[in-house]
Amino acid sequence: METRQTAATRDTDRQWMQRAIALAWRAAGRVAPNPAVGAVIVRDGRVVGEGCTKPPGGPHAEIVALQAAGDQARGATLYVTLEPCAHYGRTPPCVEAIVRAGIQRVVVALRDPYPEVDGRGIAALRAAGVEVDVGVEAPSAAEVVAGYLKRLRTGLPEVTLKYAMTLDGRLATRTGHSRWITGPEARRYAHQLRDRHDAILVGVGTVLRDDPELTTRLDAADCGDGGPPHPLRVVLDSRARTPPTARLLSRGIPGRTLIVTTDAAPPDRLVALREAGAELLTVPARCGKVDLRGALGELARRGTNSVLVEGGGLVLGSLFDEALVDRVVVFVAPVLVGGADAPVPLTGRGVATMEEAVRLRDVRVRRLGSDVVFEGRVRPIELPE
Numbered sequence: 001m002e003t004r005q006t007a008a009t010r011d012t013d014r015q016w017m018q019r020a021i022a023l024a025w026r027a028a029g030r031v032a033p034n035p036a037v038g039a040v041i042v043r044d045g046r047v048v049g050e051g052c053t054k055p056p057g058g059p060h061a062e063i064v065a066l067q068a069a070g071d072q073a074r075g076a077t078l079y080v081t082l083e084p085c086a087h088y089g090r091t092p093p094c095v096e097a098i099v100r101a102g103i104q105r106v107v108v109a110l111r112d113p114y115p116e117v118d119g120r121g122i123a124a125l126r127a128a129g130v131e132v133d134v135g136v137e138a139p140s141a142a143e144v145v146a147g148y149l150k151r152l153r154t155g156l157p158e159v160t161l162k163y164a165m166t167l168d169g170r171l172a173t174r175t176g177h178s179r180w181i182t183g184p185e186a187r188r189y190a191h192q193l194r195d196r197h198d199a200i201l202v203g204v205g206t207v208l209r210d211d212p213e214l215t216t217r218l219d220a221a222d223c224g225d226g227g228p229p230h231p232l233r234v235v236l237d238s239r240a241r242t243p244p245t246a247r248l249l250s251r252g253i254p255g256r257t258l259i260v261t262t263d264a265a266p267p268d269r270l271v272a273l274r275e276a277g278a279e280l281l282t283v284p285a286r287c288g289k290v291d292l293r294g295a296l297g298e299l300a301r302r303g304t305n306s307v308l309v310e311g312g313g314l315v316l317g318s319l320f321d322e323a324l325v326d327r328v329v330v331f332v333a334p335v336l337v338g339g340a341d342a343p344v345p346l347t348g349r350g351v352a353t354m355e356e357a358v359r360l361r362d363v364r365v366r367r368l369g370s371d372v373v374f375e376g377r378v379r380p381i382e383l384p385e
Helices: 007-027 061-073 093-102 120-128 139-142 144-153 184-195 204-210 267-275 294-301 315-320
Strands: 040-042 046-052 075-084 105-110 132-133 158-166 199-203 234-235 257-262 279-282 307-311 328-334 361-368 372-378
Touching: 007 040, 007 046, 007 061, 007 105, 007 139, 040 061, 046 061, 061 075, 061 093, 075 139, 093 120, 105 139, 120 132, 139 144, 144 158, 144 307, 158 184, 158 204, 158 315, 184 328, 184 361, 184 372, 199 204, 204 234, 204 279, 204 315, 234 294, 267 279, 307 315
Parallel strands: 075 105, 105 132, 158 307, 158 328, 199 234, 199 307, 234 257, 257 279
Antiparallel strands: 040 046, 040 075, 328 372, 361 372
């Protein structure tokens, strides 16, 4: 059954759902291929249990919240950012646990389009006599699971481009020096972006030029549930030029590194990279480079929902040229470096006229110390119907 909501009820529902969404963000980057979900159980106007999705094989957000609530869940309202599951997967159905706990009402932000769910959880709850309302704070909840939704719909992960540039549009000086364009506040937020993504992607040029570790360096207070997840490091490297001694292959750093290469890579280099600890993935070449759509498709098949691209201008520009970008985060520092040969954020083919220019939507602008960050979407998130 559905409830008839008053304005006061709608405001209350939004308030508790916003809390559930904040919890969901704490699971982002940690639970792929599952979606990051938050759940809050409220009884008599106070929270009696809450939680977020645990890594695959662990409990879903609803179960974490129910375990925290215990007997106080009976007669309470559950706020959950994504439709509860009604099927057996790695864990039992959440719907059964919700009904068994005596939850009286469930407020759902988004229907889950996963084929095994796709409305079945909502229908099962209603069939069991639980009141269900759907759609509260749906756009905000969708931002958390945008990559999951895109992967289910298109077979590709959500792609976010991130770069820092000077006020005159350079990624580095004419000599390639770039540490540091932005201040500590912006760099901390850049690591929080890593914290929320399943993978970080760069081109081999970035590895050869900067020798980055591509780890997440945050204090416990600045990262999500359970500490930094250290997303999968992905290097586009058609000819396996990544040095086996590269820092991102160091045995002492957390996380895994995947080198995406092509048939043009010399076998001896592949052997050396594998012995250095890299995982290798061979995809078709396109114009002598790694086929970007093919590489992203392989990442999606491995369960990757979201990719943060930190590559140089060639990788960033190529992704734009192939219309593979969903979201952009740009840090602009009040710094001028000049130089006709200084690298710029986007190279590639580009557009011919301003009418063809990509204009971001849902743009957010804010200050981080002395720097400014622009965030916007190339295309909107498609909500489940």
